[in-house]
Amino acid sequence: MSEVNQFKTQAKIIWCQGCGNFGILTALENAFKKLNLNPNQVVAVYGIGCHSHMANYLRVYNFEGIHGRTLPIATGVKIANRKLKVISIAGDGDQLGEGANHLVHASRKNPDITCLIHNNQIYSLTVGQASPTSEKGIKTKTTPQGVVDQQLNPLALAIASGATFVARSFSGDVPHLIKILIEAINHKGFALVDILQPCISLNYINTFAWYRERIYRLEETGYLPNDKNLAFAKAQEWGEKIPTGIFYKEERLTLEDQFLGKDTVLADQPLGILVKDLLKEFL
Amino acid sequence: MDKNAFNFRIAGEAGYGIVSAGLAFAKIALRSGYFVFDYSEYPSLIRGGHNVYSARVSKEQVHSPYLPIDFLIALNQEAIDFHKDQLSPRAVILLNSDKVSPPALKKGIKLLSAPLIKLALDSHGSEVMMNNVALGITAFLLKADFSILEAAIKEAFAWANSDIVDLNIKVAKKGFDFAKDNLGSGEIPFNLKKLETKDRLLLNGNDAFCLGAIKAGCKFFAAYPMTPINSIITYFASKAKELGIVYFQPEDEIAAINSALGAAVCGLRSMTASSGGGFSLMVEALGMAGMTETPLVIIDGQRPGPSSGMPTWTGQGDLRFVLTASQDDFPRVILAPGDVEECFWLMVDAFNLAEKYQLPVIVLTDKYLAESRQAIELIDETKVKIDRGQRISLKDCSQDYKRYGFAKDGVSPRAFIGQTKEPFFTTSYEHDEFGFASEDAENRKTMMRKRMKKLETLEKEMPKPVVYGSKKAKIGLISWGSNKGIILEAQKILQAQGVETDFLHLNFLNPFPAKPVAEFCRDRQTLLIEQNISGQLGGLIREKTGLRIENQFLKYDGRPFFPEEIAEKVKQIL
Numbered sequence: 001m002s003e004v005n006q007f008k009t010q011a012k013i014i015w016c017q018g019c020g021n022f023g024i025l026t027a028l029e030n031a032f033k034k035l036n037l038n039p040n041q042v043v044a045v046y047g048i049g050c051h052s053h054m055a056n057y058l059r060v061y062n063f064e065g066i067h068g069r070t071l072p073i074a075t076g077v078k079i080a081n082r083k084l085k086v087i088s089i090a091g092d093g094d095q096l097g098e099g100a101n102h103l104v105h106a107s108r109k110n111p112d113i114t115c116l117i118h119n120n121q122i123y124s125l126t127v128g129q130a131s132p133t134s135e136k137g138i139k140t141k142t143t144p145q146g147v148v149d150q151q152l153n154p155l156a157l158a159i160a161s162g163a164t165f166v167a168r169s170f171s172g173d174v175p176h177l178i179k180i181l182i183e184a185i186n187h188k189g190f191a192l193v194d195i196l197q198p199c200i201s202l203n204y205i206n207t208f209a210w211y212r213e214r215i216y217r218l219e220e221t222g223y224l225p226n227d228k229n230l231a232f233a234k235a236q237e238w239g240e241k242i243p244t245g246i247f248y249k250e251e252r253l254t255l256e257d258q259f260l261g262k263d264t265v266l267a268d269q270p271l272g273i274l275v276k277d278l279l280k281e282f283l
Numbered sequence: 284m285d286k287n288a289f290n291f292r293i294a295g296e297a298g299y300g301i302v303s304a305g306l307a308f309a310k311i312a313l314r315s316g317y318f319v320f321d322y323s324e325y326p327s328l329i330r331g332g333h334n335v336y337s338a339r340v341s342k343e344q345v346h347s348p349y350l351p352i353d354f355l356i357a358l359n360q361e362a363i364d365f366h367k368d369q370l371s372p373r374a375v376i377l378l379n380s381d382k383v384s385p386p387a388l389k390k391g392i393k394l395l396s397a398p399l400i401k402l403a404l405d406s407h408g409s410e411v412m413m414n415n416v417a418l419g420i421t422a423f424l425l426k427a428d429f430s431i432l433e434a435a436i437k438e439a440f441a442w443a444n445s446d447i448v449d450l451n452i453k454v455a456k457k458g459f460d461f462a463k464d465n466l467g468s469g470e471i472p473f474n475l476k477k478l479e480t481k482d483r484l485l486l487n488g489n490d491a492f493c494l495g496a497i498k499a500g501c502k503f504f505a506a507y508p509m510t511p512i513n514s515i516i517t518y519f520a521s522k523a524k525e526l527g528i529v530y531f532q533p534e535d536e537i538a539a540i541n542s543a544l545g546a547a548v549c550g551l552r553s554m555t556a557s558s559g560g561g562f563s564l565m566v567e568a569l570g571m572a573g574m575t576e577t578p579l580v581i582i583d584g585q586r587p588g589p590s591s592g593m594p595t596w597t598g599q600g601d602l603r604f605v606l607t608a609s610q611d612d613f614p615r616v617i618l619a620p621g622d623v624e625e626c627f628w629l630m631v632d633a634f635n636l637a638e639k640y641q642l643p644v645i646v647l648t649d650k651y652l653a654e655s656r657q658a659i660e661l662i663d664e665t666k667v668k669i670d671r672g673q674r675i676s677l678k679d680c681s682q683d684y685k686r687y688g689f690a691k692d693g694v695s696p697r698a699f700i701g702q703t704k705e706p707f708f709t710t711s712y713e714h715d716e717f718g719f720a721s722e723d724a725e726n727r728k729t730m731m732r733k734r735m736k737k738l739e740t741l742e743k744e745m746p747k748p749v750v751y752g753s754k755k756a757k758i759g760l761i762s763w764g765s766n767k768g769i770i771l772e773a774q775k776i777l778q779a780q781g782v783e784t785d786f787l788h789l790n791f792l793n794p795f796p797a798k799p800v801a802e803f804c805r806d807r808q809t810l811l812i813e814q815n816i817s818g819q820l821g822g823l824i825r826e827k828t829g830l831r832i833e834n835q836f837l838k839y840d841g842r843p844f845f846p847e848e849i850a851e852k853v854k855q856i857l
Contacts, residue, residue: 040704043700059706061701063548075542076547076553077549077700080502080546080550081549105534259529260527266551267549267550271499271502273498283485
């Protein structure tokens with residue numbers, strides 16, 4: 001039996017008291033437990049940002065990489081050892097700024113990876129610059145006159161790019177987040193989970209209270225996540241009402257299934273190989 | 284020297300099958316028992332522009348292309364205009380009389396003409412098949428077996444249906460018969476008469492890299508297309524299913540190197556490749572390979588820069604760049620094979636060193652080495668040794684496993700993600716022995732020293748660079764990478780003229796073999812030969828040994844050195 005404590009390290013947690021990241025950490029530990037996973041069956045790949053401190057707190061194989069590049073690293077891990085559950089963990093600046101191109105391509109390639117965006121709509125580790133998901137007009141250190149760019153919509157981007165599982169949850173609603181994470185990890189294919197995660201130190205607008213007033217659950221409205229056009233339209237909803245839950249889901253062959261025989265684990269293959277026959281075409 | 288040795292060239296417009304005619308010619312020479320070295324020049328275009336294929340043929344090993352042309356096939360007017368001044372005194376020209384008017388030539392040069400397009404059309408072929416007509420004529424004139432040409436055509440059209448194959452053979456036969464009936468008189472001073480020899484291989488640098496990497500156990504290759512490494516991609520992609528390995532086409536070079544690192548931490552022998560531009564995009568992740576101590580092999584196929592530069596031409600301008608790319612210091616190995624055989628064997632070394640010392644290994648090649656084919660003796664794969672370095676096995680990996688333990692020699696035993704009882708941590712931040720992020724000053728110092736110590740340990744097993752040539756040398760030549768074969772041929776030319784030289788060839792550039800280099804250069808006349816404007820190796824020698832090499836022969840026009848040029852330069856100095 002898997003236990004929540006199995007997934008904790010001894011490291012002292014240095015996030016701000018009340019940070020939205022606590023909810024995500026707790027939800028992940030609980031999702032792993034409910035999925036009956038052992039710490040050595042999970043690889044978490046992080047970018048760089050407040051989110052990536054989690055690499056010191058979550059006891060699984062952690063690979064804390066470089067900003068924006070979680071998805072290529074995670075894809076390499078998954079192709080190498082498909083037995084592992086691979087989770088990519090990045091912030092909104094990380095995944096949607098430097099990492100946006102990788103998000104587009106991972107969505108269309110469909111490796112079996114769960115991609116979490118800790119979306120606090122601001123660069124927090126570097127103390128308060130506008131991020132791709134900052135709302136238009138908001139004043140930040142880099143936008144003293146207010147954000148001029150259009151807010152990027154990660155759900156719509158993933159749906160348009162061909163992601164096979166697209167969901168949103170809220171770090172202030174841990175039971176819902178656990179449920180969504182379990183669905184996402186169980187989904188065989190590329191699963192994007194946009195997690196609304198208030199930054200209590202730097203974002204005074206999109207607070208826990210602000211979200212609680214606006215959030216509603218799609219599954220409670222009879223919404224079915226099987227229509228791409230409907231999902232795309234639903235993904236545009238933002239403002240007075242903010243939907244959470246699974247927006248879109250489909251089954252499609254994964255990247256690694258197209259490369260390798262069904263049960264072949266590349267990392268288990270021996271290195272030795274004869275090139276005698278390969279030389280023939282050069283004679 | 285072999286008196287029958289000769290230099291073949293076919294030139295014309297891109298799209299006229301010069302590349303495939305070249306390969307067929309090289310196969311005829313190889314399978315007739317000759318050594319061959321070929322070299323192609325082409326602009327960065329699919330059609331139009333001027334394409335040139337050259338091949339040096341001899342009974343003895345050939346290490347480089349030569350300048351003077353002995354046998355020229357001119358498919359269009361430019362082919363005559365551009366090359367007529369490079370003809371040797373005994374040259375033979377086969378001229379496409381449908382496109383080219385006969386030029387005024389020096390006495391002694393033999394001019395043959397044939398209506399190549401008309402002959403192709405007469406046998407119900409098309410204009411683009413003029414290359415096969417020319418090959419048929421060549422086979423007759425050089426007394427080669429037509430059956431060898433026939434086999435080469437079949438291989439070139441392996442993708443096509445039998446009608447297309449038969450038509451191309453028919454067109455070549457038409458050329459062969461035309462030559463018999465019309466061009467039979469008069470002796471040609473060289474030939475391709477069949478010799479009895481052992482089987483040999485015809486490989487270019489990229490082919491040899493592929494075979495070396497696959498033999499070394501490379502299971503994951505991620506690379507974004509870029510000249511001149513594209514044929515490595517094509518080869519891996521075509522063999523992946525059959526060999527149970529993966530070629531992954533990423534969205535960019537950043538994804539290439541990061542995915543390769545993801546595969547490597549799971550225990551795969553992993554590789555990426557690009558040219559300087561793509562390597563530039565990889566640089567941040569290169570540092571991550573250094574920090575996380577992840578083994579990785581990176582091929583940099585150099586071409587003239589900066590920026591897009593001259594994509595289909597050659598150069599050696601990336602040496603200083605790859606030595607220092609990415610922020611702060613971390614250990615890396617830089618290798619630069621000199622010829623196709625070294626491409627194979629150093630690729631095996633690259634994977635062994637990467638894993639044994641847990642660091643990135645950058646292998647420098649260039650357009651010239653990547654795409655020039657050389658005939659070599661068969662590779663004995665039983666001599667390949669795989670060394671994966673110190674590892675921790677599944678059952679030994681306990682909860683207090685120190686992934687980055689402070690080992691005396693710098694090498695902490697490695698475990699693979701997904702293969703241990705307990706998980707462990709990998710991070711691009713400075714970290715403690717367990718892999719937890721740490722900013723502690725003492726830990727930082729010890730960890731930096733531990734990582735850098737790996738190079739010192741590695742240096743002890745590094746082979747000494749090879750010196751080629753005479754003990755009575757009047758001048759020492761020093762160079763690196765793909766200039767090796769060209770300098771070996773220059774030494775032959777000089778020796779025939781009574782000038783003795785020796786030549787220090789460097790293929791390990793980091794760690795740098797400072798002691799043997801200093802011993803070679805000290806208190807004597809030396810000449811530095813490299814393909815960049817600033818003498819990058821010269822600068823490195825000065826940095827590592829304090830010695831300044833006075834004489835420099837630097838070329839940076841996108842063309843490789845030719846042996847005649849080097850011989851001339853040496854004579855100027857002496």
